[in-house]
Amino acid sequence: MRDLASRVISCRRNSFARAGRRGFSLAEVVITVLVMAIIMGAVMTVMSLFFSNFQFVSSRVSARQRAEMVLSVLAKPIQHAGLGMPVTSDDFQAAFDQVYTPEFTPQDYPSALYVIGSGELRLAFGEPTGLSVLLPEDIQAGSGSTIQIRLNGAPEGIVPGDWVVFPTGVSPLVVRSVSGNDMTLENRGGPTGISRLDELHMVKFFRAYCEDGVLHAVDPRPGSGGGITVEGIHDLSVVFSKDIRVIRVSIVGRGKEGSREDFEKIEASWRVKNL
Numbered sequence: 001m002r003d004l005a006s007r008v009i010s011c012r013r014n015s016f017a018r019a020g021r022r023g024f025s026l027a028e029v030v031i032t033v034l035v036m037a038i039i040m041g042a043v044m045t046v047m048s049l050f051f052s053n054f055q056f057v058s059s060r061v062s063a064r065q066r067a068e069m070v071l072s073v074l075a076k077p078i079q080h081a082g083l084g085m086p087v088t089s090d091d092f093q094a095a096f097d098q099v100y101t102p103e104f105t106p107q108d109y110p111s112a113l114y115v116i117g118s119g120e121l122r123l124a125f126g127e128p129t130g131l132s133v134l135l136p137e138d139i140q141a142g143s144g145s146t147i148q149i150r151l152n153g154a155p156e157g158i159v160p161g162d163w164v165v166f167p168t169g170v171s172p173l174v175v176r177s178v179s180g181n182d183m184t185l186e187n188r189g190g191p192t193g194i195s196r197l198d199e200l201h202m203v204k205f206f207r208a209y210c211e212d213g214v215l216h217a218v219d220p221r222p223g224s225g226g227g228i229t230v231e232g233i234h235d236l237s238v239v240f241s242k243d244i245r246v247i248r249v250s251i252v253g254r255g256k257e258g259s260r261e262d263f264e265k266i267e268a269s270w271r272v273k274n275l
Contacts, residue, residue, distance in 0.1 A: 063255030063264035066232040070251045071268050073217050073228055074121070077206045078247055082112035082274035083126035084165030084201065085172055086189060095171050095189025096124075099163060099205075104221050109205060113240060113247070113275060120209040121238045121249075122220075126165045126201030131155055133166075134181075139194040141173070141187040151181045151200060158183075163203035168195045172203055210236040213254065232256075234263055245272050 086092045089111045093100075100106055114122040135150040155178060158164070162175045164185065171189030178184075205224075208217045210233050218227030235252040250267045 059255035059257040059260050059262040060264060061255065062232065062257065063253040063262050064266065065253070066230060066255070067251040067253030067264055067266045069230050070215050070233060070236070070253075071249070071266065073215070073230065074208060074249060075268075075270070076127075077123055077125045077204070077208075078121075078249075078270050078272065080125040080127065080201070080274070081123040081272050084167055084169040084192075085112050085124060085126075085203075085274070086170060087112075087275055091190060092124075096163070097188060098174060099221075101222065104205075108220065113272060115238050115240050118237050118239055119235075120207070121236075122205075122207050124203060124205050126167075127204050129155060129158070129200045129202055131200045132197045133194060133200070134196070137196050140191065141171075141185075141194065142191050143187060143189065146176065146184060146186050147173075147194070149183050149185065149194065151183065154181055155183060155200065158202060165201045165203055166192075166194050166198045167201070168198050169193055208236065208238075210234075215251075240272075245275055246270070247272055 086095050092111050093106045096109075100109075109122055109124065112124045116122065131151045131153050133149050134152050136148075139147055139149070141147050158175060158178060160175050160177055163172045164175060165172050169192040171187055171192035173185040173187050173192075176184040176186050205219050205221055206217065207220045208215065210216075213231065213233060215230040215233040215236060216227060217229075219225065232254045233251065234254045235250075237250040238247065240247045246269055248267065248269045250265060252263055252265045255262050255264065
């Protein structure tokens, strides 16, 4: 009997305990939902600002990096433009008479540095080979003369028909033969000199222009290869001041990240000391 009475009392206590419990009210539910909505809205706003700022920074950095890449492509050709070459157009064309072809004419390259409409740069420059003249001693080469030189190494990549220059000279020389460290050159321009230990430079022709958002830097001579391209370039502007021999280059790079697009403009100037 006592066990039965204890069970009855326990059941009544549990019933009262359950009766004392109650669920969430509608007001509590609404407040909870509103608080969660506010928190989620704040989180979404922060995330949106983060991604927007990321796109802004990324597109600006990309635009500037592309413009700087173009500057690095242009720097060496500009700094070595006209090295060991005639300054005047008539002398330049006379010295390079054998390099011109129907596809590569004197009108295309009338001088060592030629700007077309401020949007295209054409020039001839000397690329260092790292090789120096050992023998003979100082040389004086007249127009049309053939000379023999010996270098301190084999001129790799230079073959008959290529053109070379020396910093102490004033005329390009066409390569007639290459045998080990020995090279035979012919002077097609005016009288020029070569000093002992003078460094050999290979003549390169260069054309830089922007088309359809791509910067093209190529050697325009037939069979010279595809050159270098840099995408994301909105504009290229070149101005050469002959009186002070300074060339000014302006490049506008374009960066795109998601829906955001930015443009960065950088400028550089070089004194063309060889002209």
